[in-house]
Amino acid sequence: MAKTVKITQTGSHIGRTDDQRATLIGLGLNKRHRTRELVDTPEVRGMINKVRHLVRVEEEAR
Template sequence: MADGKKIRITQTGSAIGRTDDQRATLIGLGLNKRHRQSVLDDTPAVRGMINKVRHLVHVDEEAR
């Protein structure tokens, strides 16, 4: 997790039928509908959120 590194997160799965905490995690990542993308700093907190909903998102590493 290099300083200033960014990651692009794309939502690939629907939040329908998911638990409330998974829905809230998607919203916290800036996602709420399929195929939406969000570019965030690569931090341990963001990585933990991605890990929680890893079955609903796709992660692309981006060079700064």
């Protein structure tokens, strides 16, 4: 089974750069307190790193 990460948006996209907004949308987040469960890949990790100040990450092993 693939390892997953649970991502919750904690900060607002208001006042952020366009690329940070696009990254949040790419992760499936667009409003605060929304949560998505994604497969843990290097691409997803890179996106999380770009907006790490706006999200909370929980590791999940399946």
